[in-house]
Amino acid sequence: MVDAxxxxxxxxxxxxxxxxxxxxxxxxxxxxxxxxxxxxKGSRQGPPAVDPSLSDLQGxxxxxxxxxxxxxxxxxxxxxxxxxxxxxxPGGESLELTLVDARKETVTFQIRVGARAHSKLTISxxxxxxxxxxxxxxxxxxxxxxRPWP
Amino acid sequence: MTRPFEQRRECTIVAPMLTAREGxxxxxxxxxxxxxxxxxxxxxxxxxxxxxxxxLVGEALLAEAARRDFAPFxxxxxxRVGAGPQEKASLWARALAxxxxxxxxxxxxxxxxxxxxxxxxxxxxxxxxxxPPLAGEVEVVAEGRxxxxxxxSEGPVVLLGGTDGT
Numbered sequence: 001m002v003d004a005x006x007x008x009x010x011x012x013x014x015x016x017x018x019x020x021x022x023x024x025x026x027x028x029x030x031x032x033x034x035x036x037x038x039x040x041k042g043s044r045q046g047p048p049a050v051d052p053s054l055s056d057l058q059g060x061x062x063x064x065x066x067x068x069x070x071x072x073x074x075x076x077x078x079x080x081x082x083x084x085x086x087x088x089x090p091g092g093e094s095l096e097l098t099l100v101d102a103r104k105e106t107v108t109f110q111i112r113v114g115a116r117a118h119s120k121l122t123i124s125x126x127x128x129x130x131x132x133x134x135x136x137x138x139x140x141x142x143x144x145x146x147r148p149w150p
Numbered sequence: 151m152t153r154p155f156e157q158r159r160e161c162t163i164v165a166p167m168l169t170a171r172e173g174x175x176x177x178x179x180x181x182x183x184x185x186x187x188x189x190x191x192x193x194x195x196x197x198x199x200x201x202x203x204x205x206l207v208g209e210a211l212l213a214e215a216a217r218r219d220f221a222p223f224x225x226x227x228x229x230r231v232g233a234g235p236q237e238k239a240s241l242w243a244r245a246l247a248x249x250x251x252x253x254x255x256x257x258x259x260x261x262x263x264x265x266x267x268x269x270x271x272x273x274x275x276x277x278x279x280x281x282p283p284l285a286g287e288v289e290v291v292a293e294g295r296x297x298x299x300x301x302x303s304e305g306p307v308v309l310l311g312g313t314d315g316t
Contacts, residue, residue, distance in 0.1 A: 059304045106285045117292035117310055124285040127305035135310065 032080040033102055036150035037087050039073040042066030044139035057145060060130045072142065076150070084112075089142055095133050097146060107148050125149055160186050161193055168197050 040054060048067040050058065061069055077085050079099040088094050093114055101108035105124055112118040113133045121129050128147040135141065164186045167175055175183065187194045249256035288306050290297040296311040 057304075060300075060302050060307050063300050063302060063307060064309075101283055103282055106283060108283050108287075111308075113310075115293075117290065117295065117297065119291070119297075119308055120287075120289040121306055121308070122283040122285055122287040123305050127285065129305055129308070131308040132310045136312070 032078040033099065033107060033148050034150065035077060035079045035085070035097070035099075036147045037075045037077070037085070037097060038071055038145045038147075039087065039089055039133070040143050040145060041070050041072050041090075042141055042143060043068040057128070057130065060128070066141070079109075079148070087144065089133055089144075091134065091142075093134065095144055097144075109146055109148075111144070111146070123148070157190060161190060164193060168193065168200060 038054075040051075040057075042061070042064060044066055046068045049069070050061065051070045053071050054061065054069050057069075072090055073088065075087055079085055079097065081099050081102065084096040084098045086094050086096055095114075096110075096112040098110040098112070099107065100110050100120065101122070106122050107125070108120060108122040109129065110118065110120045111129070111131050111133075113131075116135075119131060121131075123129060125148065128145055130143055130145050133142050133144045164183050167179055167183045170179075187197055286301060286306070288299045288301075288308070290299060290308055292310050298309045298311055300307040300309070
């Protein structure tokens with residue numbers, strides 16, 4: 001019986017290997033990763049203050065000239081490869097966040113802010129992005145922060 | 151009727167000459183043999199008997215060979231080694247039989263094209279795929295502005311810059 005099925009098994013094994021090879025997804029085609037997106041407002045006026053919920057961003061926010069920081073919105077979602085995630089910004093605008101690459105230690109996001117700007121940023125798993133999304137008006141501007149695997 | 155001693159001695163000498171083929175004896179030996187046969191009845195009788203049987207065996211073998219038909223010889227040999235024209239097995243069945251008899255070769259023969267294809271796929275996919283992005287790589291495009299990127303250990307900070315380039 002083993003002899004009778006040997007040839008068939010060899011052919012099936014070869015076909016399976018070929019199918020596996022052709023059908024295997026690339027490393028970067030992960031199904032999706034969880035992300036936490038926050039929209040925060042930075043102001044130059046008023047007494048210095050930082051929303052306690054933004055304490056994890058202190059190291060990045062302290063590099064900017066804005067002295068008051070408060071959170072305006074938060075969104076948690078599953079970012080899927082090449083599928084834009086829309087996040088509303090106060091004032092009627094929105095930003096598009098797209099996961100364009102995901103590897104073992106790094107992820108790459110594309111951020112599009114209307115027609116004004118688009119960015120592509122690669123960060124390691126333990127980092128986050130702080131990205132200005134509106135022009136400064138009356139000494140205040142909105143930013144978006146993106147944190148993968150929150 | 152006994153032969154004299156001298157004649158018997160000569161018989162002993164010429165006896166090997168009786169079976170000699172043409173050209174093997176020298177002229178002197180031929181002369182000696184002829185003289186002896188004229189005078190020795192026994193040796194002449196032996197010589198005549200040999201001449202009568204000479205060639206009979208060869209002729210008999212040739213006659214037997216001519217009688218036999220060798221036409222089916224090749225077919226019989228091929229049938230014995232299992233590759234005769236009468237074998238009607240399909241190509242697939244013969245391939246399977248060969249694979250069973252040569253397992254290692256069949257396995258390698260099956261896997262080799264697959265592995266070669268795999269190597270080509272890996273080679274071309276690698277050559278077409280750009281190198282993986284590194285953490286810290288930033289690309290910002292903001293029309294009419296002077297965007298600025300601050301790199302910190304916690305991640306990048308992107309400022310769009312003013313519309314006047316500030």
